[in-house]
Amino acid sequence: MSPPWLSGPVPSPLWLAVIVLGLAGLALVAYALRALDVAGAVGSFVLGFVVAGLGGLGWLLLMVTFTGVGFVVTRTGRLRKEERRIAEDNDGERGLRNVLANGAAAALAAFAGQIQGVSRTVAALAFASAVAAVTADTAASELGSLAARARRVLPPFPAVAPGENGGVSWPGQAAAAAGALLIGMLSVPLLGLGWGHAWIPAVAGFVGCQLDSVLGASLERDAVRDGPLSKQDVNFIASAVPALVVLVGAALLL
Numbered sequence: 001m002s003p004p005w006l007s008g009p010v011p012s013p014l015w016l017a018v019i020v021l022g023l024a025g026l027a028l029v030a031y032a033l034r035a036l037d038v039a040g041a042v043g044s045f046v047l048g049f050v051v052a053g054l055g056g057l058g059w060l061l062l063m064v065t066f067t068g069v070g071f072v073v074t075r076t077g078r079l080r081k082e083e084r085r086i087a088e089d090n091d092g093e094r095g096l097r098n099v100l101a102n103g104a105a106a107a108l109a110a111f112a113g114q115i116q117g118v119s120r121t122v123a124a125l126a127f128a129s130a131v132a133a134v135t136a137d138t139a140a141s142e143l144g145s146l147a148a149r150a151r152r153v154l155p156p157f158p159a160v161a162p163g164e165n166g167g168v169s170w171p172g173q174a175a176a177a178a179g180a181l182l183i184g185m186l187s188v189p190l191l192g193l194g195w196g197h198a199w200i201p202a203v204a205g206f207v208g209c210q211l212d213s214v215l216g217a218s219l220e221r222d223a224v225r226d227g228p229l230s231k232q233d234v235n236f237i238a239s240a241v242p243a244l245v246v247l248v249g250a251a252l253l254l
Contacts, residue, residue: 006058023048035071039096047103054110058190066135073142086145086163101232105130105240112247124191125200126247132183132205133239137212139179144172153213166217180205204242212238
């Protein structure tokens, strides 16, 4: 069982001040490391404040875990990604749209916890599922793009270049599973969930990553296809859908 100050709401104005200073420091570090641009750093501060205020310090730390994983995997194999011309633009520096695409579903899950009739456990499961989905997708995209070969996620599963929208590989799938499992495991001490619930965000996160690949192969617009969805749209949908399914399912069953 995690302590109340970690998995519960922010207990005092002093803790809130500490969180604000911590968030400001993290935003400045992210900007200094070129993980986020100015707008992205401001957006991450606001999202973090909302999540911490509604959920607590543990909820914020789970989102920080995603940010840390994203930073590491984005810079892993950077030279090889540049050679393949699949590296993120601006050395992986992300802006406000990227921050919202990856964090909005989690913030909405935190808001759902304020709705009468939605228990904290249900909201925490939905929140963790959203974070697990974006963590799994980021790990799969960044590490899967280093694979020797990949196939399109939709039939007839033709071979595609690693890093192409809708392409999947065994290393990418392993990275997705590891990312989702990491968030599922950390949700126990950070969100105060039971070990019997840890599998829910882990599975939901992995499924969300697969949904991202399917949408990327079918509806996302890129250099060769004029689809109706942007990359940010796909990221949001792939995290919001599993979070919503878990929210509704857990509310009915728990």
